[in-house]
Amino acid sequence: METTITLPLPPNLLWGTFAVLGIALGSAVIYWALPRESAPHQTIQNFRETLGVTGVPVPIFAILALLVVGLTTVLTFGLFGLIIEVVIHAVPNRDKPQEVWDFRFTLVQLAALTTVLGAVVALPFTMIRLRLQSSSNITDQEVLLISEEALFNDKMTAATTDIYSRRQTGDNTWQDDVPRRNSAIDRLEGLVHERPDQAPRVARLLSVYLRELSGADEVPAQTHHYLYAHALMYPKGGSKPLNAEEAAQKLNVTAEDISLAALETWAYTLKPRSDMENAVQTLGRLRAIAGVDADAVKIDLRAANLQGIDFEGGNFNRARLNGAQLQGARLWFAQMQGAKLWQAQLQGAKLLQAQMQRAELFGAQMQGADLQQAELQGANLLDAEMQGADLRRAQMQGTTLFSLKFDAKTTIKDANLTGGAISDTDLSPLRISPEQLNTAFGDGSVILPDHINWPTHWPRERLERLDFSNKLEHFKAKLPPGWDAPKR
DSSP, X not given: OOOOOOOOOOXXXXXXXXXXXXXXXXXXXXXXXXXXXXXXXXXXXXXXXXXTOTTSOHHHHHHHHHHHXXXXXXXXXXXXXXXXXXHHSOOOOTTOHHHHHHHHHHHHHHHHHHHHHHHHHHHHHHHHHHHHHHHHHHHHHXXXXXXXXXXXXXHHHHHHHHTTOEEEOXXXXXXXXXXXXHHHHHHHHHHHHHOGGGHHHXXXXXXXXXXXXXXXXXXXXXXXXXXXXXXXXXXXXXOOOOOHHHHHHHHTSOTGGGSHHHHHHHHHTOOOOHHHHHHHHXXXXXXXXTTOOGGGOOOBXXXXXXXXXXOTTOBOTTOBOTTOBXXXXXXXXXXXXXXXXXXXXXTTOBOTTOBOTTOBOTTOBOTTOBOTTOBOTTOBOTTOBOTTOBOTTXXXXXXXXXXXXXXXXXXXXXXXXXXXXXXXXXXXXXXXXXXXXXXXXXXXXXXXXXXXXXXXTSOSSOOOHHHHHHHHHHHHHTSOTTTTSOOO
């Protein structure tokens, strides 16, 4: 015997369900019939990126997505069911209050479901819109940064162009436009205040400017008879040296013209060109600008013509000044720690209290230079020529004094030579005290003044470099702590 089970479904619900399923099936058919690219379906990861919720873990995002899809499905079916119910049912009889209130309640349900479904459907689109708006804000910031960078580069380009500007004179010739160049240099310094990260770029630009200008015909380094005479009196390569009278005669000048006094007078009267002095002073100030990485600023003035320039006590630590023409330069209080001054021409330079710790002065020409109270701790003066130099109260602790050239006009009174290394040097012209030598270390290659007894800790024989270095370190180890600190 067969048993028949009958489900009491209202006709409106049955037909409404069929209608919803029909709409869904039709939508699916239309969707699959539309043309599409061959790219694979979007993954959950791509969908997260589209919504801008990449920070939400994938499992949690998947659960939330399923909840939204489920809620949307339930609301959609409920909404269509209510719509069908409203359409199928007849308009309620006004004489029957219960039917009227039931109809009104159905309309309220319809409005509520429509609102909630709209909010749920709009949620992902709202999230996408917010993400796009955020991306647009980021893009605007990037555009602003690019615009600011372009404006800064325009200002930098204009200053770079003006620093090489020239002007035409009345006789149809061209000459450097010095006032305009000074203005360009000032603008470059202002740009570093605006963008401290550009200090290395400006330092390179000014260094190149000074080196190139030094090699041009319009700003050649000046010279003096003393320099030519000195080369004849102290020749290199085994040539026969001349005395002062022979050198003067060969140069067709008087002995006074090649004297140290004449050299110092000449160096004192050297006048630099204003734009070159301005460029040097700007280089010395760059590292002091707020926000500038001092170690990133490289100053390269090799072989540059810096004669007579006032350095204004600027920061030229670790600067490359090899072969630079620094005759008569004002280097009072200048910071030149670790600077490379190989073969630098410092005749008549003013180096009062200059900070030159660990400076490399190999072969530097320092005749007539004023080095009073200069800080030369750890400096290397190999082959330096210091005839007539003033070293009174100079701080020369740990200084390397190999193959130096002094004369009777060199002053070394009260210079601190503690821990200094002296070799292959003639000290006989100097008025040096036993106390100064007793704090230094030397070997048998040194010639002492007649009135000085040989220091007891100095070997009488000439030492090889390695042996000399070992004995020097042994000697330094016995010195009291703080022996290399400045003592005035």
